Amino acid sequence: MNIKKLAKPFRFSALLMLALCLIFSQSAIFANNEVINYGKKVTTYANGSVVDISTGQNCGIATITYISEEGISKSVTTDKNGEFKIGKLETGFYSWYVECDGYYKGSYLSYPVISGGNIYAFEISKDNEVNRTWEQQVATEGAPGDSCSFSEVVENLNKLSNSSISLFSIYNTAAPTPYVPTSVTVKKTSGAVVTVSLEDYIAHVVCREMNPAQNIYNGMSDSQKLVALKAQAIVARGYATYHYYVSRRHSSSTGYYFCDTTHCQVYDPTYSPVLAIQAANETAKQIPAIVSGSPYNWNIDYIDAVFFASCPGSTINVEDSPAFGGTPISYLKGVSCPYDIRPTLTSGHRVGFCQDGAAGYAKNGTTYASDIVTHYYTGVSVVTGQYN
Numbered sequence: 001m002n003i004k005k006l007a008k009p010f011r012f013s014a015l016l017m018l019a020l021c022l023i024f025s026q027s028a029i030f031a032n033n034e035v036i037n038y039g040k041k042v043t044t045y046a047n048g049s050v051v052d053i054s055t056g057q058n059c060g061i062a063t064i065t066y067i068s069e070e071g072i073s074k075s076v077t078t079d080k081n082g083e084f085k086i087g088k089l090e091t092g093f094y095s096w097y098v099e100c101d102g103y104y105k106g107s108y109l110s111y112p113v114i115s116g117g118n119i120y121a122f123e124i125s126k127d128n129e130v131n132r133t134w135e136q137q138v139a140t141e142g143a144p145g146d147s148c149s150f151s152e153v154v155e156n157l158n159k160l161s162n163s164s165i166s167l168f169s170i171y172n173t174a175a176p177t178p179y180v181p182t183s184v185t186v187k188k189t190s191g192a193v194v195t196v197s198l199e200d201y202i203a204h205v206v207c208r209e210m211n212p213a214q215n216i217y218n219g220m221s222d223s224q225k226l227v228a229l230k231a232q233a234i235v236a237r238g239y240a241t242y243h244y245y246v247s248r249r250h251s252s253s254t255g256y257y258f259c260d261t262t263h264c265q266v267y268d269p270t271y272s273p274v275l276a277i278q279a280a281n282e283t284a285k286q287i288p289a290i291v292s293g294s295p296y297n298w299n300i301d302y303i304d305a306v307f308f309a310s311c312p313g314s315t316i317n318v319e320d321s322p323a324f325g326g327t328p329i330s331y332l333k334g335v336s337c338p339y340d341i342r343p344t345l346t347s348g349h350r351v352g353f354c355q356d357g358a359a360g361y362a363k364n365g366t367t368y369a370s371d372i373v374t375h376y377y378t379g380v381s382v383v384t385g386q387y388n
């Protein structure tokens with residue numbers, strides 16, 4: 001999943017706007033590689049900074065005036081760090097004017113405010129040469145009053161970005177939300193194939209994979225058990241999501257995604273301990289994933305969230321476990337498992353999330369399930385997805 005840099009630099013008055021054929025239809029603009037409908041306005045924020053184009057430094061206290069399509073004008077000033085914050089602003093197009101003592105006034109006309117948050121870097125100049133360069137550039141792009149298509153506008157903006165001047169940038173600060181399946185199909189040992197909601201499936205996987213009624217959890221309070229069960233729920237949901245979108249456990253010709261045995265995950269809808277159901281509900285849509293990139297180019301990768309029962313105090317690298325193919329995987333590294341509640345028992349392949357170790361963390365005071373999950377998967381975050 002990528003979010004591209006949204007827009008390219010431009011500045012200056014009606015001349016530039018017309019020359020660039022800035023005839024955005026007022027209904028749509030490219031953002032996140034898709035068309036956003038501006039008919040439905042939402043409130044977002046616009047923050048940013050004003051800097052000297054030559055030095056990249058704060059220009060002093062700058063005033064930013066922004067005027068809506070309806071002509072409503074408001075102003076904000078930068079703080080001592082050269083930064084400004086506009087907490088609430090409706091999406092749409094605004095004209096921006098930036099003033100700072102000793103600098104030429106910067107104008108950015110019909111620039112979009114997009115949903116999900118905006119950060120602007122306004123660059124202004126003391127140097128008249130910069131202004132002239134831009135006027136010349138504009139002159140080569142077309143005469144005022146020309147009309148052209150939206151794709152030509154984008155093309156022209158791209159051409160301008162190849163100049164040595166970068167006066168304006170905009171990007172989306174929110175990382176994208178990964179999909180999780182709304183429901184999954186499971187083939188039961190009886191032979192029946194059932195469709196169940198993801199959360200119902202996870203709840204009844206947790207019930208069997210980490211049954212809170214087991215004697216080994218004696219001595220743990222319900223709230224401690226719940227933390228461990230929530231970690232298991234996040235892991236089970238991550239495993240299911242990975243094997244739904246990335247790598248199936250059963251081929252598509254079978255007509256189902258998962259079986260109800262340890263081959264996939266043990267699923268038993270007839271057994272519903274309250275704590276396990278609560279753990280699934282309280283972590284709904286949460287999965288472990290690798291978030292990388294930057295606001296210009298986000299990436300989110302699902303992980304194969306493998307888990308096992310118990311280890312002697314540490315997990316091992318995936319390539320060192322005979323149960324796997326010998327290829328290193330960045331997030332499946334050996335880590336310490338200091339609180340394993342049954343350290344004398346080794347049960348499982350020792351790769352990824354250790355169930356007894358997770359219980360040990362909860363018993364020893366860890367209160368956030370996500371902290372346990374991210375301990376066992378290197379370089380991974382717990383993110384909240386959306387159903388599809």
Ligand SMILES: [Zn+2]
Pocket residue numbers: 249250258259260261263264265
């Ligand atoms: Zn299976």
Ligand SMILES: [Zn+2]
Pocket residue numbers: 310311312313314315337340354355356357
């Ligand atoms: Zn362990």
